[in-house]
Amino acid sequence: MRYGKVRWEKMDPLSKFESQVALPWQFWKLGFWWVSDFMVIGRRRNELINGEGIFPLPDFVCIGAQKSGTTRWANIFRQNVNLFIPEIKELHYFDRHLGESFVSYLQHFPDLDGLTKGEFTPAYALLPMWRIRLIAELNASLKVLYFVRHPAERSWSAAKMEVALRSNRAVSEVPAGEYVRFVESAWCRAHSNYPEVLRKWNSAFGPKNLLVCSFEEMVNNPAREYRKMCQFLGVEENAPPLEQDFHEVVHAGLPGAPPEEVRVALRNLYQRKIKRWEKATGVSLPALEGWFDQSVESRPTR
Numbered sequence: 001m002r003y004g005k006v007r008w009e010k011m012d013p014l015s016k017f018e019s020q021v022a023l024p025w026q027f028w029k030l031g032f033w034w035v036s037d038f039m040v041i042g043r044r045r046n047e048l049i050n051g052e053g054i055f056p057l058p059d060f061v062c063i064g065a066q067k068s069g070t071t072r073w074a075n076i077f078r079q080n081v082n083l084f085i086p087e088i089k090e091l092h093y094f095d096r097h098l099g100e101s102f103v104s105y106l107q108h109f110p111d112l113d114g115l116t117k118g119e120f121t122p123a124y125a126l127l128p129m130w131r132i133r134l135i136a137e138l139n140a141s142l143k144v145l146y147f148v149r150h151p152a153e154r155s156w157s158a159a160k161m162e163v164a165l166r167s168n169r170a171v172s173e174v175p176a177g178e179y180v181r182f183v184e185s186a187w188c189r190a191h192s193n194y195p196e197v198l199r200k201w202n203s204a205f206g207p208k209n210l211l212v213c214s215f216e217e218m219v220n221n222p223a224r225e226y227r228k229m230c231q232f233l234g235v236e237e238n239a240p241p242l243e244q245d246f247h248e249v250v251h252a253g254l255p256g257a258p259p260e261e262v263r264v265a266l267r268n269l270y271q272r273k274i275k276r277w278e279k280a281t282g283v284s285l286p287a288l289e290g291w292f293d294q295s296v297e298s299r300p301t302r
Contacts, residue, residue, distance in 0.1 A: 055106035060143040064122030067157040068147040082235040136204040149215035151192035152266035171256030195280035214283040
């Protein structure tokens with residue numbers, strides 16, 4: 001039963017193709033994944049054992065959430081002489097390139113005088129459990145950063161990027177129904193389901209190796225949050241970034257407030273969950289009504 005559960009999680013429901021194919025095809029792939037996944041795990045383990053000492057393992061990973069400041073904070077981390085972030089911020093090895101050699105992944109983290117090395121790939125938040133366990137097996141001491149943002153605010157920011165920006169339309173040109181379909185989609189809701197993400201990563205790495213940071217606190221008290229992250233990673237702050245660096249807006253979202261239909265959909269999705277999610281994440285999330293009263297246009301998005 002345990003292996004069956006892992007394999008069903010591997011069948012990502014967010015994949016449009018896999019969610020629409022016939023059930024017999026799913027069962028055929030279920031057996032195939034049992035074999036192929038164990039082969040991948042075995043290859044990666046052997047590569048690590050045989051190549052130990054050639055390339056250092058990364059010390060930390062930031063797993064998102066999407067549209068919660070990961071790009072801006074990757075740039076801030078690059079200013080610390082004690083930290084190393086690859087030129088490519090999102091390596092996507094464990095979600096897109098797992099079939100490639102593990103050494104090809106480790107080559108992004110050269111041994112540079114003992115620097116603390118890490119990557120920022122928000123897509124890792126939605127990794128199936130078996131891949132998270134693989135990461136833990138390969139790198140048990142890995143520290144995990146997770147940035148959380150009010151789910152309604154995060155969803156609207158993602159909707160503007162995925163629905164409007166990628167189709168070269170202004171926010172006001174997109175029918176409200178398209179936004180509603182997006183924020184209610186399984187993919188968007190999964191990125192905002194912080195307790196489920198934490199449950200999976202906690203089960204693999206434990207709470208001591210996982211730090212949750214509030215997007216709101218990173219905007220309002222960036223220096224304090226920066227110190228907290230440096231302490232968690234075990235590095236000195238070095239020269240703290242300049243104030244303007246903390247507030248630099250990267251990948252600014254399109255201007256525009258959510259239509260009333262989108263606000264109603266977001267309220268229905270998240271209003272009753274906020275208190276429970278605050279308890280699960282250990283951070284404060286602003287009230288839903290308070291977010292809708294603020295100017296969406298003036299907020300940093302990523």
